[in-house]
Amino acid sequence: MSTHIIDGNREAELVFEALKNQIDQASRQTSNKPGLAIVFVGEDRPSHLYVNRIIKKCVEIGLKADRFDYPLGTTMEVLLSKVHELNENSAYCGILVQLPLPKGYDEHAIREAIAPHKDVDSAGSANIGKFYTSAKCFVPCTPKGMHRLLKNLNLDLVGKHAVVIGRSHVVGKPIADLLLRENMTVTVCHSKTKNLKEMTLQADVIMLGVGRPNLLTGNMVKAGVVIIDAGINVVEGKVCGDADYGSLVDHAGYLTPVPGGVGPMTIAMLVENVMEAFLMICD
Ligand code: NAP
Secondary structure, eight states: OOOEEOOHHHHHHHHHHHHHHHHHHHHHHOSOOOEEEEEEESOOHHHHHHHHHHHHHHHHTTOEEEEEEEOTTOOHHHHHHHHHHHHHOTTOSEEEEOSSOOTTSOHHHHHHHSOGGGOTTOOSHHHHHHHHTTOSOOOOHHHHHHHHHHHTTOOOOTTOEEEEEOOOTTTHHHHHHHHHHTTOEEEEEOTTOSOHHHHHTTOSEEEEOSOOTTOBOGGGSOTTOEEEEOOOEEETTEEEOSBOHHHHTTTSSEEOOSSSSHHHHHHHHHHHHHHHHHHHHHO
């Protein structure tokens, strides 16, 4: 069977085009511009690249994006005071603190310090609480992107079986919740799951967020399954997902590549959340 490869770059570009139009339109009505502030601590190179990609995209579509870099060793007091200052600064409708913070920082305190109406990455408990009670909130960016990729396939999801692999707060749990809202039957697997293959063979849709290359292989799925893979791994210098692309291609119905699948959609969803924050202020 020929597998449809889901082009996350293309899907993200469509989101950015729509956002650019919205920003152009808004700029005709108000002199205010949506602004994103990014607080970054330390030197982690992949995180630097990720943040640079966010800023590049923001600038391309006419959104203000500034980063505030702090060296390792910066005190919690300094970081908290920056977040409080950004909360009050009307130039920014969204704040992203790049997580995880380096060891030794009280991440919980930083997450909670971000004003909920600017918490576009859904880091704090106010947004997370609203999310799990299906109230209006900023939906966490990676699961939002995975869900959007699935929805864009226009498949009938009701009553279908979704298997989520991974149960983190960032990927597994929130995507499981979004799939339940689609009236899918959802099984969540994790490192203590006894027989993963038994679960995945029953799945119509599989969502992965683990960080283990080749965890899911062609013999573990039924033909035609939809696979959306958020995993990011580096093997011999090459980036790959949790799904073994080679053994799944021509077997799955739909498959996201890594890179070029969920990653670009995560950034698109973050920028979409910034726009949502801006529109809330304008209302
Ligand atoms: P995490 O917090 O380490 O969670 C990993 C999850 O995988 C845990 O629930 C763990 O189970 C489960 N797991 C580990 N080994 C397993 C196994 N052999 N079988 C089944 N489940 C297993 O990681 P995360 O932050 O969710 O990130 C997961 C992956 O997504 C990483 O590769 C990360 O880089 C990537 N990611 C991508 C994006 C993006 O934008 N594309 C964004 C965020 C994260 P236990 O709970 O039992 O330990």
